[in-house]
Amino acid sequence: MSAILKLDGVSKSFGAVTVADSLSYELQQGEALGVIGPNGAGKTSMFNLITGTLPSDSGRLVFAGQDVTRQSAATRSRSGIARSFQVPQPFSGLTVFENAMIAATQSAGLTGREAERLCLQILEQTELLSKANTLAGKLTLLDRKRLELTRALCAKPKLLLLDEIAGGLTEAECTSLVQTIKDIHASGVSIIWIEHVVHALLAVVDRLIVIDFGKLVAQGDPKTVMDSKEVQEIYLGIEADA
Numbered sequence: 001m002s003a004i005l006k007l008d009g010v011s012k013s014f015g016a017v018t019v020a021d022s023l024s025y026e027l028q029q030g031e032a033l034g035v036i037g038p039n040g041a042g043k044t045s046m047f048n049l050i051t052g053t054l055p056s057d058s059g060r061l062v063f064a065g066q067d068v069t070r071q072s073a074a075t076r077s078r079s080g081i082a083r084s085f086q087v088p089q090p091f092s093g094l095t096v097f098e099n100a101m102i103a104a105t106q107s108a109g110l111t112g113r114e115a116e117r118l119c120l121q122i123l124e125q126t127e128l129l130s131k132a133n134t135l136a137g138k139l140t141l142l143d144r145k146r147l148e149l150t151r152a153l154c155a156k157p158k159l160l161l162l163d164e165i166a167g168g169l170t171e172a173e174c175t176s177l178v179q180t181i182k183d184i185h186a187s188g189v190s191i192i193w194i195e196h197v198v199h200a201l202l203a204v205v206d207r208l209i210v211i212d213f214g215k216l217v218a219q220g221d222p223k224t225v226m227d228s229k230e231v232q233e234i235y236l237g238i239e240a241d242a
């Protein structure tokens, strides 16, 4: 296996608040990596650093073998990094299909029939085909999350970043969305998924990392990480042995 993404000592501070403290890890091609950590730990900021909407203070980011540290967000998007947002951000006055077409044309650079074909294929995968002509603003929360996935996938990503996509869903809705994400993973897309709904995350990811105060404090096999003293300390307030 080769790494699709490499963070090497990536750091970022806003004044006294450090959101990324020398973050270093690799994501292997086709891997699904879960990210957990308390509120305000710097998880979304890490996505902003990976996509390029937030410039790092120091460190290096390598994507698909290219140093992208100084590349713009638009360039990174065109080379295959796509994300979903914690709060869905569709064009509410446009239909589901029109939202998908914007991603296919602007992010994947497709035109005409080719763009339409991709959108239809992705809408089928994300189970939104029957709602292709519905206005995005009229969708239920689950379908807005599905539209977030659709828009990201229409950019033809090699790396898909999911930011708390399971939040606010019922158990049944969550199960249905998890199956869709499993299918996306099975199709070969590399995934990094930030999620507070841990059981959803554990149903999909191959590996887990824990971020606290911008620092990577634990990583490894999901079960081992969930049982680790770092996670016990952060979530249960249990003091580690000296």
Ligand SMILES: Nc1ncnc2c1ncn2[C@@H]1O[C@H](COP(=O)(O)OP(=O)(O)OP(=O)(O)O)[C@@H](O)[C@H]1O
Pocket: 014, 017, 019, 037, 038, 039, 040, 041, 042, 043, 044, 045, 046
């Ligand atoms: N542009 C900014 N300017 C100043 N502070 C910021 C900025 N962006 C984020 N922060 C601060 O950085 C910290 C980390 O925020 P971030 O959203 O990355 O955390 P998070 O782990 O994703 O949290 P949550 O789980 O609640 O979504 C927070 O204290 C936040 O207020």
